[in-house]
Amino acid sequence: MLSSLSTSIADLLQEAGGEWGIYLENLQSGEKFALNENQRFYAASVIKVPIMTAVFAEAYAGKLALEDKIKLRREDLVGGAGVLQHLTPGTELTVQDLVTLMIIQSDNTATNMMIDLVGTEAIRTAMSKTEMVNSQFYNKLMVVPAELEGYNEITAADMGSHLRYLATGKVISYDSCLKMIHILKQQQHRDRIPSLLPDPDGDFIGMVPKWEFASKTGSVTNITHDVGILYVGGHAVTISVLNKGLKQKAAADVMARIGSLVYGVYTS
Numbered sequence: 001m002l003s004s005l006s007t008s009i010a011d012l013l014q015e016a017g018g019e020w021g022i023y024l025e026n027l028q029s030g031e032k033f034a035l036n037e038n039q040r041f042y043a044a045s046v047i048k049v050p051i052m053t054a055v056f057a058e059a060y061a062g063k064l065a066l067e068d069k070i071k072l073r074r075e076d077l078v079g080g081a082g083v084l085q086h087l088t089p090g091t092e093l094t095v096q097d098l099v100t101l102m103i104i105q106s107d108n109t110a111t112n113m114m115i116d117l118v119g120t121e122a123i124r125t126a127m128s129k130t131e132m133v134n135s136q137f138y139n140k141l142m143v144v145p146a147e148l149e150g151y152n153e154i155t156a157a158d159m160g161s162h163l164r165y166l167a168t169g170k171v172i173s174y175d176s177c178l179k180m181i182h183i184l185k186q187q188q189h190r191d192r193i194p195s196l197l198p199d200p201d202g203d204f205i206g207m208v209p210k211w212e213f214a215s216k217t218g219s220v221t222n223i224t225h226d227v228g229i230l231y232v233g234g235h236a237v238t239i240s241v242l243n244k245g246l247k248q249k250a251a252a253d254v255m256a257r258i259g260s261l262v263y264g265v266y267t268s
Helices: 002-016 044-060 095-104 108-118 120-129 156-167 174-185 248-267
Strands: 019-026 032-035 069-071 092-094 211-220 223-232 235-244
Touching: 002 019, 002 032, 002 248, 019 156, 044 095, 044 108, 044 120, 044 156, 044 174, 044 211, 044 223, 069 095, 092 095, 095 108, 095 174, 108 120, 120 156, 156 174, 156 211, 156 223, 156 235, 174 211, 174 223, 223 248, 235 248
Parallel strands: none
Antiparallel strands: 019 032, 019 235, 069 092, 211 223, 223 235
């Protein structure tokens, strides 16, 4: 079914221009569609997904608790996305709240606090255990070291692999994966893959949603990403779409059309 989209997606990308990495996978059937799936892209905020996984892994290992409170320090505050940069230093938040803000608001201050909490090696281990073989993690966000070791980079296939591990409960524990998927489903940035999909809510209170999308976006200048798991029609489909070279609105429009095409495959 996904292979039937190859011509439509190719036409979309040719019209749009820019560089693209795409990886789609039906997690039940194993059917895939991929294009430039191993090309490396600057990760932007998509790197926050494996950072979340690293935090949950450390919690599962007993090295921290999600209920632990961390005090916001003035030196933690960085710009870009998120509300924490506007809060008063000294405010205490739980690890659970910081992870949630990191994902659903893409809060950069919360992200850097989590990187400090678990350390670089824990994040690299989370990436390795989910077979992110062509991706790498080096740096905090919005903080550029004078001596740069390397960039945070991802591929569409690697993000697809990471999402597959989460959706199938194959990393850390089933319960940990369930909690991480729940956080991803609360995503507030919905201007890309799901933006053309119909209202997910049923006609009556308590109805099962028509679809759900557990996702994370990422963007910096002329780099726009969206990755997630689309739950629709009894299927779970990972969608990883990475772009370099287009303005954010133009890239987001293409991602929305790809999301609509995938949705159509499982609802028509």
